[in-house]
Amino acid sequence: MPNCPDWATALLNGFSQVLLQRHPPCGLCCLLAILIGAPQLLGGALLGAASGLLTAQRRGYLRAHRQAGLYSYNGVLIGLLFSHWLPLTLTLPLLIIAASGLSTLLLARWLKYTTRPTCLPAYTTPFVLAGWALAGAIQPLPDAVQPFGLADVLTGLGQIFVIASPVAGAMIALGLYLADRRAARWALLGSAAGLAFAWLQGEPPLPGVYGFNPALAALAFSAQPGRAVLAIILALLLQPGFASLPLPSLTAPFILACWLVRAGSRMMHSEVALHSRR
DSSP states (O other): OTTOOHHHHHHHHHHHHTTTOOOHHHHHHHHHHHHHHOGGGHHHHHHHHHHHHHHHHHHTOOHHHHHTTTTTHHHHHHHHHHHHHSOSSTHHHHHHHHHHHHHHHHHHHHHHHOOSTTSOOOTTHHHHHHHHHHHHHSOOOOOOOOOOOTHHHHHHHHGGGTOOOHHHHHHHHHHHHHHOHHHHHHHHHHHHHHHHHHHHHTOOOOTTTTTHHHHHHHHHTTTOHHHHHHHHHHHHHHHHHHHTSSSOOTTHHHHHHHHHHHHHHHHHHHHHHHHHHO
């Protein structure tokens, strides 16, 4: 974005990196989606993003990684989730700051030891670990049950940011469209697949909660259609298993689906290389 300070670019990229994009206008659309769909969560999201970024600056981590938003996106999700689950007290911002800072430390270690292209990315693992730690200490409120509808395809995108709002989802879709039209189409397809899968399984109609993991899985491989379809299918199949656990699944199905696709591709390449040498 023109004339945008470095810190603002890093924060906006942090919001867009939740969608696996590096695109400040997309990040701005995500910010507006939170403001429209859940304004009470915006402060937590900004605090989490800033805490992750400031921790990275304090530790002297690579500026390129900071500017790309890599040390902010887990903080964004942590701030959103903690603000969604916990009441607004003096403890809430302290928890967001601490968890977001720890997510930066964890991601930095991950990036240090996974430098090869064949290594598994962290994705939102620090966020999931922080969410599970919090869920183990409290009892999160269940999401409201609503009728199924086509608007749930957009709500599935909103649920990536813990927002059950089709309007917020539409704003997120717009941000994706500005960043990468192909990625936007795959994200909508993944969310629609989640809605269809839930309907076929006769699952209770929770707004958009079955769409955000396959949408994220599709985004991770939007440039590779075959892998994107496989990632969507795996994310769908993994969701019931994670739902049976005593902890909320959050984005764990997305992470595991993407790891399985990457690991499977690596094994196939290894076998092809082995046969070519014979």
